[in-house]
Amino acid sequence: MVTTWASLLWLGTIHVLLLRSNTEKAEKVEPNPNAVQHDWENWMKTGMGWLGKLKLKQICLPGANEAGMSAKTGGTAKQKNCNTLCQSKNILKQLKTGIRYLDLRPVVSGSDYKAGHYQQDPEGQWIGGDGQTFESIVKQINDFTKDHNELIIASLSKSHSVSSNKPFDQGEWDKLFDIVSKTTNLYEGPENTLLNVTLGDLTNKGNKSAVLYIVSAANITLGSYAGKGLFTNKSMHLYDNVINTDKMNFMFVDQALKMYKNAKDSFFVFSWIVTQQPRQVAECPKLRSIKSLAKKTNPHMKDIMHEVTSEIYPNVITANYVENSQVREIAMAINSHWLLDRNVPKKGNLTEKRKNKKGE
Ligand SMILES: *[C@@H]1O[C@H](CO)[C@@H](O)[C@H](O)[C@H]1NC(C)=O
Ligand SMILES: *[C@@H]1O[C@H](CO)[C@@H](O)[C@H](O)[C@H]1NC(C)=O
Ligand SMILES: *[C@@H]1O[C@H](CO)[C@@H](O)[C@H](O)[C@H]1NC(C)=O
Numbered sequence: 001m002v003t004t005w006a007s008l009l010w011l012g013t014i015h016v017l018l019l020r021s022n023t024e025k026a027e028k029v030e031p032n033p034n035a036v037q038h039d040w041e042n043w044m045k046t047g048m049g050w051l052g053k054l055k056l057k058q059i060c061l062p063g064a065n066e067a068g069m070s071a072k073t074g075g076t077a078k079q080k081n082c083n084t085l086c087q088s089k090n091i092l093k094q095l096k097t098g099i100r101y102l103d104l105r106p107v108v109s110g111s112d113y114k115a116g117h118y119q120q121d122p123e124g125q126w127i128g129g130d131g132q133t134f135e136s137i138v139k140q141i142n143d144f145t146k147d148h149n150e151l152i153i154a155s156l157s158k159s160h161s162v163s164s165n166k167p168f169d170q171g172e173w174d175k176l177f178d179i180v181s182k183t184t185n186l187y188e189g190p191e192n193t194l195l196n197v198t199l200g201d202l203t204n205k206g207n208k209s210a211v212l213y214i215v216s217a218a219n220i221t222l223g224s225y226a227g228k229g230l231f232t233n234k235s236m237h238l239y240d241n242v243i244n245t246d247k248m249n250f251m252f253v254d255q256a257l258k259m260y261k262n263a264k265d266s267f268f269v270f271s272w273i274v275t276q277q278p279r280q281v282a283e284c285p286k287l288r289s290i291k292s293l294a295k296k297t298n299p300h301m302k303d304i305m306h307e308v309t310s311e312i313y314p315n316v317i318t319a320n321y322v323e324n325s326q327v328r329e330i331a332m333a334i335n336s337h338w339l340l341d342r343n344v345p346k347k348g349n350l351t352e353k354r355k356n357k358k359g360e
């Protein structure tokens with residue numbers, strides 16, 4: 001991460017000053033759980049009447065960061081639950097609670113393709129753990145779409161080959177593509193107009209599910225799978241850029257500024273995620289675990305609402321340990337309050353307390 005805190009806070013201050021010079025007053029909207037039906041398993045189908053008209057670019061989806069990391073299936077030395085697991089619910093349970101965007105980090109260890117959580121320690125040694133296998137992820141998505149008609153987007157990024165400690169090569173990606181191509185209800189369509197397809201068109205007005213895998217990888221081709229359920233981050237205009245900090249306020253300012261700058265032209269992922277720092281990785285659970293960082297940070301997620309405007313909003317909000325209704329209710333509040341009210345221009349702002357230099 002090249003951005004320094006000083007420059008980040010400075011940019012944040014300038015941004016607030018610019019917004020202040022604008023006469024429009026920001027409208028305060030709190031997430032409203034009553035804005036949606038009480039059927040989170042089927043919220044897209046249930047809301048198809050008004051959600052169906054929205055293009056992919058206009059929707060906000062609740063997301064799970066490192067969605068495949070709810071249970072350990074292997075890993076390196078020094079890896080423990082407290083520095084590896086990012087979720088408590090498996091993929092199927094996440095989908096049932098309303099999560100529709102799954103962040104997945106593929107690893108290959110031996111011949112097994114799994115979701116993984118790998119990082120280098122300060123000495124350059126890789127520490128990491130493996131989560132659900134891609135076979136089980138595909139099976140759980142298929143189990144869900146068998147009796148639900150929803151849109152599911154799965155992001156495949158930050159691949160890691162355990163034997164070489166390198167990103168996947170083309171051959172490794174091809175093997176993963178073969179596995180995920182067993183997903184039923186894959187969405188097929190042109191690559192370059194993806195963001196303009198409506199939810200109604202994606203799901204045939206709620207008559208079927210649509211599953212899309214978005215692949216972020218340098219110098220890799222999707223081959224015959226391109227447009228057949230698999231799409232590149234480029235065709236999706238995906239913007240997904242997490243900051244490496246354990247301080248909530250730094251994360252918030254960073255993500256809000258990236259949103260102001262990039263959300264208009266991209267499928268923007270707001271990562272409500274703070275990251276363990278090397279000592280926490282080494283000394284958790286005495287120092288903060290991924291879970292305790294998430295428990296401390298997630299209750300403040302609704303602050304995102306203060307930064308959302310009718311034109312600038314996240315397409316996805318991801319978090320670790322998506323256990324309660326927070327992320328889905330905020331995504332739904334964005335869908336219901338802001339997107340349907342397009343005639344009223346609104347300006348977001350970085351709230352006063354975010355200028356606090358301590359970070360949390
Ligand atoms: C989506 O449609 C808008 C307006 O019709 C157009 O300007 C834009 O280029 C399209 N974008 C994509 C990705 O197809
Ligand atoms: C299913 O498809 C039919 C025909 O296209 C359409 O009339 C209907 O609204 C769709 N949705 C549902 C939920 O049945
Ligand atoms: C897609 O992902 C790769 C790998 O992370 C990255 O290098 C590239 O910049 C991304 N492309 C776009 C358009 O975001």
Ligand SMILES: *[C@@H]1O[C@H](CO)[C@@H](O)[C@H](O)[C@H]1NC(C)=O
Nearest residue numbers: 166167168169217218219220
């Ligand atoms: C991708 O290919 C280009 C051109 O061959 C090369 O310069 C670049 O280093 C490659 N990137 C990666 C991440 O392999």
Ligand SMILES: CC(=O)N[C@H]1CO[C@H](CO)[C@@H](O)[C@@H]1O
Nearest residue numbers: 016026027028306349351352
């Ligand atoms: C600087 C500024 O305009 N701050 C506002 C941002 O939005 C929140 C919530 O709507 C207001 O309370 C702040 O006054």
